[in-house]
Amino acid sequence: MKKILALAIAAGLAFGSSAFAQAPNFDDPEQFALQQAQLAATPQGPADMPWEQYLIDSLKDTAAMKKDGPYTVCFSNAGVNNPWRVVGFTDMTEEVKLHADIAEFIHVDAEGSDDKQIADIDDLLAGGKCSILIVSPNTTAALTPAVEKACATLPVIVFDRGVNTDCPVTFVHPVGGYGFGIQGAEFIAANVEAGGNVLMLRILPGVDVLETRYSGGKRILEEAGLNIVGAEFTDGDNAKTKSIVEDYLARGTIDAVWMDAGATAVAAIEAFQDGGYDIPVFVGEDQQDFLQTWQANGMTAIAPTYPTYQWRTAIIAAMRVLKGEAVPGPEWVLPQPAITMENLDQFVNAKMPPLHYAMCGCENMAGYPEAWGGVK
Amino acid sequence: MTDNTLPHAERKKRQLPQINPVYFVLAALIVAIILQNPAFVEPQGYMNFVKRAAPLAILAAGQLYVIVSGGFDLSVGSVITLVVVGSSMLLNNDPNATWWVIAVMFGIGAGVGLINGMVVCYLKVPSLIATLGMMITLNGVAFMWSGGSPRGYLTDSFRFFGRFNFTDLPIIKIFPVAIIVLLVLGFALYWLMHRTNLGRMIHAIGDNPRAANLAGVPVNRVRIIAFIVSSLSAVATGIMLGGFAGVSTDVGTGYELQAITAAVLGGAQLLGGRGSVPATIAGALTLTAIFTLLNFLGLPQPVRQVVQGLILIAAVAIAMYRRKHTGR
Numbered sequence: 001m002k003k004i005l006a007l008a009i010a011a012g013l014a015f016g017s018s019a020f021a022q023a024p025n026f027d028d029p030e031q032f033a034l035q036q037a038q039l040a041a042t043p044q045g046p047a048d049m050p051w052e053q054y055l056i057d058s059l060k061d062t063a064a065m066k067k068d069g070p071y072t073v074c075f076s077n078a079g080v081n082n083p084w085r086v087v088g089f090t091d092m093t094e095e096v097k098l099h100a101d102i103a104e105f106i107h108v109d110a111e112g113s114d115d116k117q118i119a120d121i122d123d124l125l126a127g128g129k130c131s132i133l134i135v136s137p138n139t140t141a142a143l144t145p146a147v148e149k150a151c152a153t154l155p156v157i158v159f160d161r162g163v164n165t166d167c168p169v170t171f172v173h174p175v176g177g178y179g180f181g182i183q184g185a186e187f188i189a190a191n192v193e194a195g196g197n198v199l200m201l202r203i204l205p206g207v208d209v210l211e212t213r214y215s216g217g218k219r220i221l222e223e224a225g226l227n228i229v230g231a232e233f234t235d236g237d238n239a240k241t242k243s244i245v246e247d248y249l250a251r252g253t254i255d256a257v258w259m260d261a262g263a264t265a266v267a268a269i270e271a272f273q274d275g276g277y278d279i280p281v282f283v284g285e286d287q288q289d290f291l292q293t294w295q296a297n298g299m300t301a302i303a304p305t306y307p308t309y310q311w312r313t314a315i316i317a318a319m320r321v322l323k324g325e326a327v328p329g330p331e332w333v334l335p336q337p338a339i340t341m342e343n344l345d346q347f348v349n350a351k352m353p354p355l356h357y358a359m360c361g362c363e364n365m366a367g368y369p370e371a372w373g374g375v376k
Numbered sequence: 377m378t379d380n381t382l383p384h385a386e387r388k389k390r391q392l393p394q395i396n397p398v399y400f401v402l403a404a405l406i407v408a409i410i411l412q413n414p415a416f417v418e419p420q421g422y423m424n425f426v427k428r429a430a431p432l433a434i435l436a437a438g439q440l441y442v443i444v445s446g447g448f449d450l451s452v453g454s455v456i457t458l459v460v461v462g463s464s465m466l467l468n469n470d471p472n473a474t475w476w477v478i479a480v481m482f483g484i485g486a487g488v489g490l491i492n493g494m495v496v497c498y499l500k501v502p503s504l505i506a507t508l509g510m511m512i513t514l515n516g517v518a519f520m521w522s523g524g525s526p527r528g529y530l531t532d533s534f535r536f537f538g539r540f541n542f543t544d545l546p547i548i549k550i551f552p553v554a555i556i557v558l559l560v561l562g563f564a565l566y567w568l569m570h571r572t573n574l575g576r577m578i579h580a581i582g583d584n585p586r587a588a589n590l591a592g593v594p595v596n597r598v599r600i601i602a603f604i605v606s607s608l609s610a611v612a613t614g615i616m617l618g619g620f621a622g623v624s625t626d627v628g629t630g631y632e633l634q635a636i637t638a639a640v641l642g643g644a645q646l647l648g649g650r651g652s653v654p655a656t657i658a659g660a661l662t663l664t665a666i667f668t669l670l671n672f673l674g675l676p677q678p679v680r681q682v683v684q685g686l687i688l689i690a691a692v693a694i695a696m697y698r699r700k701h702t703g704r
């Protein structure tokens with residue numbers, strides 16, 4: 001019994017300290033304005049390959065890091081624990097195949113655990129095989145020391161989520177959470193009259209890129225004079241999402257639904273359909289099931305994206321560094337396009353799985369569509 | 377007057393607590409919901425409510441078999457996930473496949489229950505661990521099968537049980553198929569538990585396995601059947617949840633604990649020997665009512681979790697108090 005109690009206290013302390021280790025600001029007017037400007041900026045680089053484009057024009061010289069091939073590219077991955085990461089990781093493995101001078105690609109999956117990822121990075125460093133290390137951190141604060149340690153012996157590229165150090169060669173990411181929130185909310189503001197009722201659906205609390213999506217979206221909706229009837233966490237659970245929307249419909253009209261992650265968008269739409277209501281203005285994401293429902297019902301909708309093509313960019317950045325070519329840095333900010341009613345048809349593809357993310361930049365790759373689970 | 381007749385007042389005092397308190401809790405919650413949202417008395421309101429509670433009610437009624445026999449079944453949530461993900465892969469958007477896919481899923485469910493039961497009975501692994509292992513294994517199987525991204529949709533014919541509503545009916549206007557499923561399966565599980573020899577034997581081995589064994593109850597066989605019933609009810613739940621809300625890779629997460637909670641709310645005894653199917657179904661409705669009420673109140677998420685936890689503890693405390701004072 002004493003042992004159990006001690007364990008429980010230890011677990012509580014560990015949980016508490018990680019929860020209160022930092023209180024980041026998720027409503028930063030400067031970042032908001034910066035990302036709003038970046039959404040409208042014209043990117044540098046080839047227009048037909050957004051994964052090679054960049055929005056901040058500052059290049060980092062990497063001549064000193066040049067190595068002779070063939071290379072061993074090591075990748076410490078936070079996890080492949082959701083469909084977004086599954087699509088992204090497939091993008092990445094297909095991109096690796098395009099580079100003949102990558103002799104070996106070592107992938108270690110941290111399965112969503114900070115501790116495992118820190119150990120993984122240690123193992124990769126101790127193995128001494130890696131020419132370069134790519135890190136997709138599980139959480140920001142916890143992985144910072146591990147990344148700093150790796151920087152001391154290797155060139156490091158971070159992507160997707162950030163770390164609190166500028167030692168990596170570059171940090172590859174799309175515009176960001178504020179941008180995502182802004183795109184959806186601006187669309188609602190343009191399509192719903194002031195005073196209209198907006199339901200905000202959030203996936204889960206406490207993740208920086210999701211918190212900023214919410215604060216960015218909320219700011220725009222409030223400025224447009226819209227009435228936010230509720231902001232609910234769905235836990236990414238379809239059944240819970242549908243129940244929440246049904247309950248709100250029982251209480252009054254909803255003119256628009258804003259979402260910080262679109263995986264449950266179809267369940268939310270079905271709540272309107274099954275109750276016999278018109279589908280209101282909707283914000284989803286670039287998942288096939290949502291895009292197809294949108295097209296089939298002729299909805300007024302938008303799909304902001306957090307493009308999975310950034311997984312390709314990480315490999316491209318790594319290869320440029322190893323060859324001593326300049327890369328955008330210290331941040332490689334990728335464009336973050338939204339799928340709109342004008343270009344929806346380009347992205348709908350019934351032969352891809354329902355949870356496939358359309359903004360993968362993968363259509364011209366050799367393994368498409370089978371590698372992503374699609375059929376020809 | 378003889379000595380063994382209770383005084384009138386005391387006899388009266390004992391009448392009331394013999395009704396399971398879960399029904400009072402449920403009634404109070406429903407009144408609170410109606411006060412919050414008068415639209416709930418419309419058919420659309422309460423029919424939707426029962427429809428939403430139906431999968432959990434069936435799951436909890438199945439779980440009750442294992443609980444009464446003295447065990448836990450933690451694998452049911454992963455069975456749900458496997459059913460939804462596996463069905464979407466097997467259906468491959470072909471409505472004609474619906475029936476054989478459903479049959480295959482029940483086959484898988486029976487297999488899972490059989491393995492759970494045999495591991496518990498013959499390898500002597502405690503049910504908590506055996507089914508925890510099964511839960512992790514099945515989640516892995518679902519992930520391997522789909523690669524994390526299921527390939528198909530669930531067809532409309534598959535989703536019929538969880539999603540379809542009969543509309544334009546006189547008086548009640550709307551009648552979800554899910555409620556019919558709940559009535560049929562709920563009655564079947566009630567009958568099996570409270571009107572057959574099997575139900576009596578499940579109670580007996582949960583109360584005292586040694587005594588049951590001496591009395592000639594085939595303990596292992598009965599225990600295995602309890603696990604199979606639980607797994608099959610999880611398959612039915614998976615079909616209804618997939619129908620209600622569509623494909624997702626973590627539909628079943630957390631359902632095992634909700635099902636156990638619903639059974640406990642209904643007065644089931646966690647170490648076995650006591651439990652009632654109707655009260656468990658009422659427990660599932662109660663749990664869903666708590667979620668719905670908190671939705672309607674519009675409280676912030678953290679406050680909601682605090683309230684939810686307190687209501688649960690209070691409801692079970694009432695059940696315990698009643699048991700102590702009535703011996704039932």
